[in-house]
Structure formats: structure tokens, C-alpha cells
Amino acid sequence: MSNLTRSEWEAMADSLSINGRAWINGGYTHAESGETFDCQSPVDGRHLVKVASCDSADVDRAVTVARTTFESGEWSRLSPAKRKDILQAFAKRMENHAQELALLETLDMGKPISEALNDDIPGSINCIRWCAEAIDKLYDEVAPTGDNVLGLVTREPIGVVAAVVPWNFPLNMACWKLGPALAAGNSVILKPSEKSPLTAIRIAELAEQAGLPKGVIQVLPGFGHTAGKALAQHNDVDCIAFTGSTAVAKQLQVYAGESNMKRVWLEAGGKSPQIVFADCENLDKAASVAAMAIGYNQGEVCTAASRLLVERSIYDDFMVLVKQHMHDWHPGHPLDPETRSGAMVDQIQTTKVLEYIEAGQQGGARLTFGGRQIMQETGGFYIEPTVFEGVDNSMPIAREEIFGPVLSAIVFDSEEEAIQIANDTIYGLGAALWTDNLSRAHRVAKRLRSGSVFVNNYHGGDMTVPFGGFKQSGIGRDKSLHAFDKYTELKTTLITLT
Incomplete structure (x- = not known):
């Protein structure tokens, strides 16, 4: 909660420093093309910042970095307890910047500051903390095989995850993907909506300050038909997790099938x-x-x-x-x-x-x-x-x-x-x-x-409860322990005992 008045929030908005660049390989950077798009506030039409308009060249660069980082094991093979500690530190960084993040959310998307500050930002922080706390409590399995065979069922991170998120709850939806994907040991490339990219851009720096290795999280602002499409079609992206419209969700399935049959998880439309x-x-x-x-x-x-x-x-x-x-x-x-x-x-x-x-x-x-x-x-x-x-x-x-x-x-x-x-x-x-x-x-x-x-x-x-839909509302579930199913592969190992 905050006791700030409207005039105090407006003064903060006037003095706010806003970054519109992509975050690739541990630093802010312009799109390789140099292209940008204008970010204007729906609150009053004010110009906020020029945002990097990433495309396939930036996707290629980010995927290469993400793959190299994943294969190095610096994060993917780090013990779950140590990943937990770093993600908890990430959540704490977000908490320390809660007012800034809430203000960015309101200026960028138009939602009430009270909602951003009291619902969206705390919910985002809680998601990261909850997933961090859960990861060293997910046990693997020993299968009930015969006496002469040891059957192990283990979870492994899936690899390079592309998270494409919507504009209505920008940080919340990003964290619903980031929390379980990062906790499980994946490298994540986050593509926020071009309508509301600012909090995603900001938290990338907070994540690295908390101890995430370079290349574990990268943020590519841009449009769906450029950056989003390139991620969905990329042969070295192992999984794409999406929240948005049903029409776009269907197209992502096509792109995945045309490329490397990457895992596709979709939370789409509703008419509840x-x-x-x-x-x-x-x-x-x-x-x-x-x-x-x-x-x-x-x-x-x-x-x-x-x-x-x-x-x-x-x-x-x-x-x-x-x-x-x-x-x-x-x-x-x-x-x-x-x-x-x-x-x-x-x-x-x-x-x-x-x-x-x-x-x-x-x-x-x-x-x-x-x-x-x-x-x-x-x-x-x-x-x-x-x-x-x-x-x-x-x-x-x-x-x-x-x-x-x-x-x-x-x-x-x-x-x-x-x-x-x-x-x-x-x-x-x-x-x-x-x-x-x-x-x-x-x-x-x-x-x-x-x-x-x-x-x-x-x-x-x-x-604690899963979120997702039936029919054309989607595939897979966010939140709860079920979310980890989207970002891990199950491996069976059979050992003959002689």
C-alpha cells in the first residue's frame, strides 16, 4: 500500500527515467536494425520513450546467447537450492522497486495506480518467490520395476524458452512464465507486447543484479509479426509459452509445426x-x-x-x-x-x-x-x-x-x-x-x-491453483506446481542390476 496522492504520483511520473532498449547478453542494447517505435501513455497521450523494435536478427542473437548459457550449465545445472536463493533475491529487488514498477505499469497500460501497486506488482513478486520456494521440493521418482531393474524418472529443464506475453497484465503474465521456467533451470527470452513493454525491460536489469547469470533472461521488445514470429519459427527455441488472443495462439502452433515442433503452451481468449x-x-x-x-x-x-x-x-x-x-x-x-x-x-x-x-x-x-x-x-x-x-x-x-x-x-x-x-x-x-x-x-x-x-x-x-482453459482458450496451465510441467522434460533411465 502507498499513501501517495495523485499529485505525488504525477511528480514521480515527470521525473521517471524510462529505458526502452532490449536486454541481450547481460546489457541494454538497441535493435540491430536501429529501428524503434513510440511508446505513448494511454493515460493522457504523452510520449514515454522510444522502444527498440527487435526483429529476427535480434532473435538470432538472443537465442544464441540463451543456448550457450543453457549448455554451459551455469544456471541449468546449478542446484535447485541455489537457484531458489537467486530468484528470492530477484523478488526482493522487485519489491524494493515496487512503486517504480507500478508507475511504469500504469503509464504504459492505463490501469489504475492502486491496482498496479496493490494487485499486479505484489502478485508478480509472489509468483517469483513461490516458484523459487517450490523448486527444491519437487522430487523425482523411482519406478516400481522388477528387482533386477532400477527405473528412474527425472525432470530436466527443457532448454531455451520463449515467453510471449500480453499487454493487459504485463508484469504479472511475464512472471507467470518466468517464475517456473527460470526456477526449473531454463534460459528465457521474454517478448513483451509492443503495447506495454516497459516493466519487462526494467526487471531484466533487476534480475541480473540479483545474481542471474548473463543470458539466463533476455528481453526483446517488438511486434508479434517480427520478433514474436521469429521466436516461434526459430529452430533452436525449445518451447514457446504464450498468453494472448486465440487467433495468434493458433498461428503460433502453425509456426512451431513448420519449424522444430517446439513445445507450445497457450493461454488464449475467453467469453466467460x-x-x-x-x-x-x-x-x-x-x-x-x-x-x-x-x-x-x-x-x-x-x-x-x-x-x-x-x-x-x-x-x-x-x-x-x-x-x-x-x-x-x-x-x-x-x-x-x-x-x-x-x-x-x-x-x-x-x-x-x-x-x-x-x-x-x-x-x-x-x-x-x-x-x-x-x-x-x-x-x-x-x-x-x-x-x-x-x-x-x-x-x-x-x-x-x-x-x-x-x-x-x-x-x-x-x-x-x-x-x-x-x-x-x-x-x-x-x-x-x-x-x-x-x-x-x-x-x-x-x-x-x-x-x-x-x-x-x-x-x-x-x-496454489492452476490457471488455463478448455477448448480454444488454450493448452497447458500457469500457476501451481502444474506450471513446472510446461518447462521440464521427463526422462526415464533404466539401470539393469546384475
């Missing part, structure tokens, strides 16, 4: 349903959470509960409550500690969301709350939380990932119909239900085709 049954006693709480689940982080959340399914008998009363709570998520200046919802990440995303709002109205849904771009005089990008009613699940606003504060309300009449509507999507990342019937809670949760199901809450969970 939140079901409210009439037997939910605390409807005001459910309504408050329904508003939060689409208003938090401006709706730029892969698990945003963008489809609200409400039983007909309580629908009218419940929607009144939802719209009352939507006022809590009216956008404000992101550097004001009281702000709960900030700016959209850029003009492109703002335009996309506004086009969906227009399409919803043209398609027959009723716009009953919000729906406007506001605060345009600031130079930033802000959209009111938006509610559509009269929505049919076949409408584009109910089927396609909008990635903005747009809620589609849908009526249902029975439990079976609610389950059918909830599962009628290509996605399966998150889902929720509200009920005070214990049997119904278990029964419905079992039938929802989703990687995470929240009962009488939303966005619950911590590092």
Missing part, C-alpha cells in the same frame, strides 16, 4: 459466463461482483465475465442492482489512488470496443447503461462501463471477445438452459455461478466446460 440463480440469497453481493468482473482492469481481462446469465424470476430486480454497482467502475484518472477503472490501452483497442458497442445496438440488443467514450479532453482513452440487455447468445457481442467493459445480459428459465448457454462458446477459460444450493453448486460446476469455475465469487484463486 456468470450465472445467477434465483436461490442466491445475497443478490446485492452478486450484482456488485458482476459489475467488478467486467469493470476491473477496464474489462481488459481474459477471464472477464462478459456474459451475465440471470434467472428470469429475478432478472429485473437484479439488473437494477447491477447498474447501480456499475457506477463504481466509472473511469477516472489512473494516477488518482481512488480510481478503480482507468484508460483503455490505446486508440486501436478503444476503437474496437466502440465498434462492438455500435454493433450491439445495430444487432438488436438494448444499450441500458454507459456505452460512450469519455474524458477525450485528457488525450487518453476512456470508455464507460456498458450494459446490454435483450441479448441473445448468438449475437456477436455474446460470442466474440471484446476485451473491454461491455456486459451482455441474458435471461434463462432453467438450470439446464443456463448450462447450455454457458457452454455454447468456443472458449472455456472462466465461469461462475451464484447459488445457495450446495447440490446445485457442485452439479453445475461439474458441467461447466471451463478451466476455472468460481462459486459465489469471481477471480478467486492464488498461486
Whole structure:
């Protein structure tokens, strides 16, 4: 927590030194081409820094360094206990720079400073610490073979890992990859989104200051069609871990198949349903959470509960409550500690969301709350939380990932119909239900085709539980001990005993 005021945060922002260069082989460097792109803040349109625009030449260099470092064993064969100590020191460095990292996150992506400081940065630090603490407690196996054979099952680091992460939770998503991949002994090349690269660039230096050898972590800012594509197609990258859109996730699978059949782990899109049954006693709480689940982080959340399914008998009363709570998520200046919802990440995303709002109205849904771009005089990008009613699940606003504060309300009449509507999507990342019937809670949760199901809450969970999706929401899991499965190979060693 911080007691800084908006004016104090603004003063810090004005004096902040921002680095836009890549981090390769233990130092900051320009892209080999010399190309850069402008990083502008969605808060007010200010120019932040020119960022190195890395491409295939930079990827080749970084991969060569990563491979050499991995094969040297300086990190990959270091004892788990020693890797743990260094990663704990890395987490401590991040903690010491928490205000700086939070400010970079807010200026770069537009989220409220209170969210960055109290949620994103502590969550990122905790992820590194948790994975560091776990690594020397993962035991290998002795297989139950016959008396004359010793069968060993051991984990080994996979090698060179490319981590391609999104713009909505820049540092958090990076650490979800870095934590287990580094702890397991891999060399990692991090490719942040071109929309929000600044915290990734900053933590590379903090990691080396903490004791990570050169080449263990490298950061290549750039675009998906250049740096991202080059990493996915590179024959000396052993694994690519991605969080982002389903369309890009599919393309990465193609690139991996066309190159060296590298391991591909994908956390992709979502169109998450939140079901409210009439037997939910605390409807005001459910309504408050329904508003939060689409208003938090401006709706730029892969698990945003963008489809609200409400039983007909309580629908009218419940929607009144939802719209009352939507006022809590009216956008404000992101550097004001009281702000709960900030700016959209850029003009492109703002335009996309506004086009969906227009399409919803043209398609027959009723716009009953919000729906406007506001605060345009600031130079930033802000959209009111938006509610559509009269929505049919076949409408584009109910089927396609909008990635903005747009809620589609849908009526249902029975439990079976609610389950059918909830599962009628290509996605399966998150889902929720509200009920005070214990049997119904278990029964419905079992039938929802989703990687995470929240009962009488939303966005619950911590590092101890896995995160990922069914269907076209992805492959593999972040967080928990299951994340280590993505960044290790299992080796069987059979020894004949004579």
C-alpha cells in the first residue's frame, strides 16, 4: 500500500527515467536494425520513450546467447537450492522497486495506480518467490520395476524458452512464465507486447543484479509479426509459452509445426459466463461482483465475465442492482489512488470496443447503461462501463471477445438452459455461478466446460491453483506446481542390476 496522492504520483511520473532498449547478453542494447517505435501513455497521450523494435536478427542473437548459457550449465545445472536463493533475491529487488514498477505499469497500460501497486506488482513478486520456494521440493521418482531393474524418472529443464506475453497484465503474465521456467533451470527470452513493454525491460536489469547469470533472461521488445514470429519459427527455441488472443495462439502452433515442433503452451481468449440463480440469497453481493468482473482492469481481462446469465424470476430486480454497482467502475484518472477503472490501452483497442458497442445496438440488443467514450479532453482513452440487455447468445457481442467493459445480459428459465448457454462458446477459460444450493453448486460446476469455475465469487484463486482453459482458450496451465510441467522434460533411465 502507498499513501501517495495523485499529485505525488504525477511528480514521480515527470521525473521517471524510462529505458526502452532490449536486454541481450547481460546489457541494454538497441535493435540491430536501429529501428524503434513510440511508446505513448494511454493515460493522457504523452510520449514515454522510444522502444527498440527487435526483429529476427535480434532473435538470432538472443537465442544464441540463451543456448550457450543453457549448455554451459551455469544456471541449468546449478542446484535447485541455489537457484531458489537467486530468484528470492530477484523478488526482493522487485519489491524494493515496487512503486517504480507500478508507475511504469500504469503509464504504459492505463490501469489504475492502486491496482498496479496493490494487485499486479505484489502478485508478480509472489509468483517469483513461490516458484523459487517450490523448486527444491519437487522430487523425482523411482519406478516400481522388477528387482533386477532400477527405473528412474527425472525432470530436466527443457532448454531455451520463449515467453510471449500480453499487454493487459504485463508484469504479472511475464512472471507467470518466468517464475517456473527460470526456477526449473531454463534460459528465457521474454517478448513483451509492443503495447506495454516497459516493466519487462526494467526487471531484466533487476534480475541480473540479483545474481542471474548473463543470458539466463533476455528481453526483446517488438511486434508479434517480427520478433514474436521469429521466436516461434526459430529452430533452436525449445518451447514457446504464450498468453494472448486465440487467433495468434493458433498461428503460433502453425509456426512451431513448420519449424522444430517446439513445445507450445497457450493461454488464449475467453467469453466467460456468470450465472445467477434465483436461490442466491445475497443478490446485492452478486450484482456488485458482476459489475467488478467486467469493470476491473477496464474489462481488459481474459477471464472477464462478459456474459451475465440471470434467472428470469429475478432478472429485473437484479439488473437494477447491477447498474447501480456499475457506477463504481466509472473511469477516472489512473494516477488518482481512488480510481478503480482507468484508460483503455490505446486508440486501436478503444476503437474496437466502440465498434462492438455500435454493433450491439445495430444487432438488436438494448444499450441500458454507459456505452460512450469519455474524458477525450485528457488525450487518453476512456470508455464507460456498458450494459446490454435483450441479448441473445448468438449475437456477436455474446460470442466474440471484446476485451473491454461491455456486459451482455441474458435471461434463462432453467438450470439446464443456463448450462447450455454457458457452454455454447468456443472458449472455456472462466465461469461462475451464484447459488445457495450446495447440490446445485457442485452439479453445475461439474458441467461447466471451463478451466476455472468460481462459486459465489469471481477471480478467486492464488498461486496454489492452476490457471488455463478448455477448448480454444488454450493448452497447458500457469500457476501451481502444474506450471513446472510446461518447462521440464521427463526422462526415464533404466539401470539393469546384475
